[in-house]
Amino acid sequence: MVLKLPWLTVCRKIKGIITYNSTYPMMDRLSLLDRVAVITGSSSGIGEATARLFSKRGAKITIHGRSEEKLEEVKLMLLQNGSTSEEVHTVTGDITDPAVREKMVEETVQKFGCIDILVNNAGGGGQAGFLRDVTEDQMDFAFNVYLKAPVLLSKLCLPYLVKRKGNIINVSGITATEVWPGAFPYNSFAKAGLDNFTKFAAAEFGQAGVRVNCVRPGVVVTPSFNAAFPDSSVREQFLSSCAKRTLLDFNGAPEDVAEIIAFYASDAAKFLTGDFTCADGGRSINCNHGETMPQPNYDDFLT
Numbered sequence: 001m002v003l004k005l006p007w008l009t010v011c012r013k014i015k016g017i018i019t020y021n022s023t024y025p026m027m028d029r030l031s032l033l034d035r036v037a038v039i040t041g042s043s044s045g046i047g048e049a050t051a052r053l054f055s056k057r058g059a060k061i062t063i064h065g066r067s068e069e070k071l072e073e074v075k076l077m078l079l080q081n082g083s084t085s086e087e088v089h090t091v092t093g094d095i096t097d098p099a100v101r102e103k104m105v106e107e108t109v110q111k112f113g114c115i116d117i118l119v120n121n122a123g124g125g126g127q128a129g130f131l132r133d134v135t136e137d138q139m140d141f142a143f144n145v146y147l148k149a150p151v152l153l154s155k156l157c158l159p160y161l162v163k164r165k166g167n168i169i170n171v172s173g174i175t176a177t178e179v180w181p182g183a184f185p186y187n188s189f190a191k192a193g194l195d196n197f198t199k200f201a202a203a204e205f206g207q208a209g210v211r212v213n214c215v216r217p218g219v220v221v222t223p224s225f226n227a228a229f230p231d232s233s234v235r236e237q238f239l240s241s242c243a244k245r246t247l248l249d250f251n252g253a254p255e256d257v258a259e260i261i262a263f264y265a266s267d268a269a270k271f272l273t274g275d276f277t278c279a280d281g282g283r284s285i286n287c288n289h290g291e292t293m294p295q296p297n298y299d300d301f302l303t
């Protein structure tokens with residue numbers, strides 16, 4: 001193990017140098033070599049998968065979450081991925097706390113010298129229910145976690161992003177635009193606001209060369225998703241009906257969303273801003289809610 005880490009790091013660096021140098025025609029514009037990223041909510045689920053992928057592509061990362069224990073586990077994974085301990089920083093605390101957001105920015109700049117990428121991802125699970133029962137606390141929670149925190153953290157990062165012509169990726173959700181009565185309606189209001197913030201920020205920050213994009217996951221199997229369905233048979237039944245609502249017949253994994261976030265973060269997406277990707281297997285364009293329709297058969301193409 002002790003011998004393995006430096007080798008992974010060396011291989012990753014060599015690969016990054018060979019594939020990223022812009023004078024080479026074979027350059028890998030997906031590389032994140034030496035980019036500095038802040039990923040909120042990266043102790044679990046989509047944020048964790050994003051941190052792992054960023055690490056593989058060479059980024060220096062500030063990982064964040066409320067659970068110190070989970071963050072330490074993720075840090076270990078990144079070190080096994082090839083990151084060195086100088087390339088990973090951890091910040092613990094609630095994203096709604098202004099002091100935590102300030103710490104995230106200040107310590108990242110202190111440790112790495114700059115910020116190239118901000119991924120506003122923290123959140124997960126939360127407040128499912130019906131509008132007729134909504135409480136003031138639930139509305140405050142949704143607003144504070146899913147909208148106020150990303151907006152204010154983006155503002156804090158902006159001076160550094162401008163210096164580096166960096167970018168922001170907001171993690172929204174398909175329920176920002178598609179209504180799903182009874183399922184996460186309060187978060188959805190805030191996510192709709194986050195979508196709108198993406199457009200405003202893209203318009204304003206674009207003048208300074210800072211891109212702002214947004215990923216809207218559909219159903220992605222993460223710890224918070226599983227926690228929302230403690231009864232595993234109910235969960236399996238729900239997941240199976242969700243898979244049928246996609247056009248591809250399966251639900252997402254955190255890694256599927258991470259790939260899109262990493263794409264937006266990279267130079268491969270340098271002409272994209274104010275852009276939205278529904279990472280949902282086609283669910284949000286499918287107006288078939290389980291009705292039986294004739295299906296074409298493609299078996300003859302396989303022979």
Ligand SMILES: NC(=O)c1ccc[n+]([C@@H]2O[C@H](COP(=O)([O-])OP(=O)(O)OC[C@H]3O[C@@H](n4cnc5c(N)ncnc54)[C@H](OP(=O)(O)O)[C@@H]3O)[C@@H](O)[C@H]2O)c1
Nearest residue numbers: 041043044045046065066067094095123124173220222224
């Ligand atoms: N999974 C889906 O189907 C789905 C669909 C649409 C959108 N999304 C969005 O994707 C994002 C990630 O969700 P996920 O499913 O990956 O959830 P997850 O597995 O539960 O991970 C959530 C992450 O956010 C952190 N977090 C949650 N609330 C926080 C708070 N108040 N302050 C600081 N950190 C906080 C958690 O940290 P700790 O655990 O350490 O507290 C964890 O690192 C969320 O914004 C969610 O709305 C998910």
